[in-house]
Amino acid sequence: MSIRILITGGTFDKEYNELDGKLYFKDTHLPEMLALGRYDVDVSVRTLMMVDSLDMTDDDRNLIVAQCARTKEEQIVITHGTDTMEVTARALGAAVKNKTIVLTGAMVPYKFGSSDGLFNLGSALAFVQTLPHGVYIAMNGRCFAWNNVRKNRKTGKFEELR
Amino acid sequence: MSIRILITGGTFDKEYNELDGKLYFKDTHLPEMLALGRYDVDVSVRTLMMVDSLDMTDDDRNLIVAQCARTKEEQIVITHGTDTMEVTARALGAAVKNKTIVLTGAMVPYKFGSSDGLFNLGSALAFVQTLPHGVYIAMNGRCFAWNNVRKNRKTGKFEELR
Amino acid sequence: MSIRILITGGTFDKEYNELDGKLYFKDTHLPEMLALGRYDVDVSVRTLMMVDSLDMTDDDRNLIVAQCARTKEEQIVITHGTDTMEVTARALGAAVKNKTIVLTGAMVPYKFGSSDGLFNLGSALAFVQTLPHGVYIAMNGRCFAWNNVRKNRKTGKFEELR
Amino acid sequence: MSIRILITGGTFDKEYNELDGKLYFKDTHLPEMLALGRYDVDVSVRTLMMVDSLDMTDDDRNLIVAQCARTKEEQIVITHGTDTMEVTARALGAAVKNKTIVLTGAMVPYKFGSSDGLFNLGSALAFVQTLPHGVYIAMNGRCFAWNNVRKNRKTGKFEELR
Numbered sequence: 283m284s285i286r287i288l289i290t291g292g293t294f295d296k297e298y299n300e301l302d303g304k305l306y307f308k309d310t311h312l313p314e315m316l317a318l319g320r321y322d323v324d325v326s327v328r329t330l331m332m333v334d335s336l337d338m339t340d341d342d343r344n345l346i347v348a349q350c351a352r353t354k355e356e357q358i359v360i361t362h363g364t365d366t367m368e369v370t371a372r373a374l375g376a377a378v379k380n381k382t383i384v385l386t387g388a389m390v391p392y393k394f395g396s397s398d399g400l401f402n403l404g405s406a407l408a409f410v411q412t413l414p415h416g417v418y419i420a421m422n423g424r425c426f427a428w429n430n431v432r433k434n435r436k437t438g439k440f441e442e443l444r
Numbered sequence: 445m446s447i448r449i450l451i452t453g454g455t456f457d458k459e460y461n462e463l464d465g466k467l468y469f470k471d472t473h474l475p476e477m478l479a480l481g482r483y484d485v486d487v488s489v490r491t492l493m494m495v496d497s498l499d500m501t502d503d504d505r506n507l508i509v510a511q512c513a514r515t516k517e518e519q520i521v522i523t524h525g526t527d528t529m530e531v532t533a534r535a536l537g538a539a540v541k542n543k544t545i546v547l548t549g550a551m552v553p554y555k556f557g558s559s560d561g562l563f564n565l566g567s568a569l570a571f572v573q574t575l576p577h578g579v580y581i582a583m584n585g586r587c588f589a590w591n592n593v594r595k596n597r598k599t600g601k602f603e604e605l606r
Numbered sequence: 607m608s609i610r611i612l613i614t615g616g617t618f619d620k621e622y623n624e625l626d627g628k629l630y631f632k633d634t635h636l637p638e639m640l641a642l643g644r645y646d647v648d649v650s651v652r653t654l655m656m657v658d659s660l661d662m663t664d665d666d667r668n669l670i671v672a673q674c675a676r677t678k679e680e681q682i683v684i685t686h687g688t689d690t691m692e693v694t695a696r697a698l699g700a701a702v703k704n705k706t707i708v709l710t711g712a713m714v715p716y717k718f719g720s721s722d723g724l725f726n727l728g729s730a731l732a733f734v735q736t737l738p739h740g741v742y743i744a745m746n747g748r749c750f751a752w753n754n755v756r757k758n759r760k761t762g763k764f765e766e767l768r
Numbered sequence: 769m770s771i772r773i774l775i776t777g778g779t780f781d782k783e784y785n786e787l788d789g790k791l792y793f794k795d796t797h798l799p800e801m802l803a804l805g806r807y808d809v810d811v812s813v814r815t816l817m818m819v820d821s822l823d824m825t826d827d828d829r830n831l832i833v834a835q836c837a838r839t840k841e842e843q844i845v846i847t848h849g850t851d852t853m854e855v856t857a858r859a860l861g862a863a864v865k866n867k868t869i870v871l872t873g874a875m876v877p878y879k880f881g882s883s884d885g886l887f888n889l890g891s892a893l894a895f896v897q898t899l900p901h902g903v904y905i906a907m908n909g910r911c912f913a914w915n916n917v918r919k920n921r922k923t924g925k926f927e928e929l930r
Contacts, residue, residue, distance in 0.1 A: 642887065643887030643888070644925065647908075713806060720804060721804075722804060722806045725804065725805030725807075725887070726805070726890060727890065728886070728890025728891035729890035729893060729894040732892075732895045732898070735911065736895060736911070737898055746806050747805055747808060747809050748808060748897075749897065
């Protein structure tokens, strides 16, 4: 069994630029996080883009959908900014049927020391191994179906629509 | 849905005593780790013991089995030292049939900054929500059945018996 | 001997707001940092303001100068944003003669895990105990006189004017 | 101006062996700590030994004294276990007269995330630049003369003899 991990950026991978005090993207921290977790499953990591999910375009989402449709692995984890994670989940849910796809992200950058990223990654990799085909969001230790989830902007937590 | 978390100690919860340079147990870090993961599922945490799993006795294991049998929740996560995790898993696997029980632990104490504990906790809480009744060990991003797992002492990783 | 620590904000004390992804000020981390350093000297900490030093006004600087002039302690450490630290040092150098004042700060917020803040605080508290009356900037393990220092914007390091 | 840093081990540089759960020495973390502090002074780091200071022998101390006597730099920082730091300080104080030597250490290993090491290193490097010739211990933000200091075993803090 092999798992494909697709990187799209998001808070997960943001870093602090000490010269201008702004957040930016450099490289993904996924390999470092997998090593920290002593991960021992066959994975292949591919960076599709490094963007804030508020800046993600339709073209970006089409690329993610195309990659998921094309990849040979049946189990896919996507790291993604939380702000529009539900939008990408819906695009994937409508288009990709024969795979298990789990989107996850973080509320605090992994490099900032108090991140939920490592916890979320652990849960996403477990959910993707055990859930039937479908598209899901793994956040807050929970797993949501792509067509029944939204981020609550006030609490920062994900919840079901109904 | 509610999940029961049972604490037994292990590397997970060890701390450094700066006066004598030795490792010891104080309180569990589970609530702090759940908060860091922005965990949003109903859980109840109970500390059964705080021991190095090399020091765990038959009485200790009987207590764990009894607690798992008695607890009303059907989904149980147990934090446990890795050295004898497989022994406790076998005791549980032989005795408790109608629940999903996932044991997990860490190779490095949570407080030491480079721990796999948060990753493992995330994966254990995901596995316990999705797997059928049975007893499992969640380590290294993988999930093992209670009767087909051992810790490889040389690599520190868990593997199947056959 | 007693040391006065005056807080003005700066990168030192910035935090990450996980709801909007922006940096902001809440409370100072100085007491936590002193505890981490097992600091055992009599200090009194006072927060004067919590501002980015790019937003510091003449009024703010007048307040800092007045506080330094008035305080009974002869040794004063000021935490300050690095961007205009040299401006405040000049204001103090021209006005306060009979005290040892050391300004320090950080290039990365203390809460982000990879901060130089703890190192700088340790050096500032050592310099203030050993240097003669005067106004100094302690950054990068060095100590600069108030009238011979600037921040190099390209490298982020402090250097002498000549 | 150049500063010599001599490494002798101590809690400072201890690491956690995840296979046997014991603490051990691998390489010194000094270069990493200097980088984290954005240190910008000319230093040369030399590892003399990597030992727990409880295991330090007279031969070890003679080596440290000989190295301090021979080195061309007038300013020397020594990282050292805290348990016998005062013994080495006395050996140096009796033997080396024309240099400024500052011993420092940590109560918690640097790699454990909650260490006082970075704070102590910052203060030691500041004290060594500003104090007159002599031998000192820099701990807890304070500086002690070699012939008037002991570690209080109950509190873990350093204090004057009288």
